[in-house]
Amino acid sequence: MKTKDIITDLGGKTEVPDFTPTRAAGLARLELFAERAGEVYDRCRNYDLGPDQRENVSALSPWIRHRLITEEEVIRATLARHPFEKAERFIHEVFWRTYFKGWLEHHPTVWHAYQVGLRRQIKSVDRDRRLAASVTxxxxxxxxxxxxxxxxxxxxxxxYLHNHARMWFASIWIFTLELPWELGADFFLRHLMDGDPASNTLAWRWVAGLQTKGRPYIARVSNISKFTDGRFCPTHQLNTNVTALNEEADHLRVPLPDAAHADDIAGDYLLLITEEDMQIADVLPHAPAAHIGALATQSRSPLPLGAVAREFACGAMQDACAGSDVIEAGAWLEALITACRAAGVTTIVTGYAPVGPVATALSDAAPRLLAEGIKIIQVRRDFDTVAWPHATKGFFKMKKEVPSILQRLQLHQ
Ligand SMILES: Cc1cc2nc3c(=O)[nH]c(=O)nc-3n(C[C@H](O)[C@H](O)[C@H](O)COP(=O)(O)OP(=O)(O)OC[C@H]3O[C@@H](n4cnc5c(N)ncnc54)[C@H](O)[C@@H]3O)c2cc1C
Structure with a gap:
């Protein structure tokens, strides 16, 4: 398919997404894109036509990652305009995110091993001038x-990067430049507005051949040239004779951690809004006595966060908190105790934090809050509770269950 045919398919317009970090901007983007979430997406999604031609993908990931808009809202808007069969491709992509989140919940040691590997590689960069120069x-x-x-x-x-560009980039990083995968994953996590512990770590592992063991993703010149419609045709030799990376660790599957249901919430509470679910208030049965927003975005990495990713997270949090104070990782404990005392409550309610910096910050704070007589309740959405247990082996097992998951959640007949 040629660019001009794709542009015709899309109505002849070019389009630079407006990544304003507000719920209103996310909903506006959803409204704009939903019409194209059916056959047009299916036909055109693989093309990376450049930063000013993003009409063939939703570009919703920064809002979805922070749950400033939810997967459920995206699926509802899609199914309001298309029959399931026509929008299946797009809905499956949304479920890739759900799959990765659920899979990492069941295999938390993968995140911890990545963190250890990353710190080791950062030390290697400090010691090894050639490696430092290559990474720079x-x-x-x-x-x-x-x-x-x-x-x-x-x-x-x-x-932001198109999905295909992320795959090619990661493959070239690992197999042509022969750089440590953890440093590449960290570069993404620090700069992507949608930087997510599950989607990012597991996608890099997939490219490396660690996730689907022994099957690395190989970036090829012909594929890059075709799906960038000739914008790029690397004359540089890309390494296509690659061997998958391997690891010694065996990451055992564990049961999903316990979490509360929204209906369990009774009495007064302080609502803690985090970057894992900025819309959690929508499912809670009654309003909080007060609310507070807390970010752990800087804890994505020991290295500084990119300005664009940081600004998106801060802006999104300010929008979700309607202008009230936002606290940063490191200052959580004091701020939460002060906010509970000011509101006269001894319970904090927050959205369930899947594996990542927010979950770590919460588990670090919990015993010390308890010592002050304050308990934290994490509320898991039905969407995650229903879908995550299906993230067992590969994605294709979950994919088969998507219609029944949607039915159980009353998103589809
Ligand atoms: C190396 C690598 C790193 C990645 N890192 C991240 C990350 O940190 N955060 C992140 O959200 N996604 C990540 N992805 C997945 C995917 O590239 C992005 O979700 C997608 O490109 C976002 O653009 P979009 O919203 O226009 O996607 P669309 O194609 O419009 O898809 C709609 C939504 O479905 C979800 N989605 C789509 N494809 C995937 C996928 N392959 N895996 C998981 N979810 C998906 C996203 O929430 C996305 O917003 C990564 C992929 C690779 C190959």
């Missing part, structure tokens, strides 16, 4: 591989 060239977009350099710059300046 890669992240500054100075490798001489034109497409890779352009995506590095796009990531840092816009905070």
């Amino acid at each position: 060239h890669a992240t500054a977009g100075e490798t001489g591989i034109e497409c890779f350099d352009a995506w590095a710059e796009e990531l840092v300046t816009t905070g």
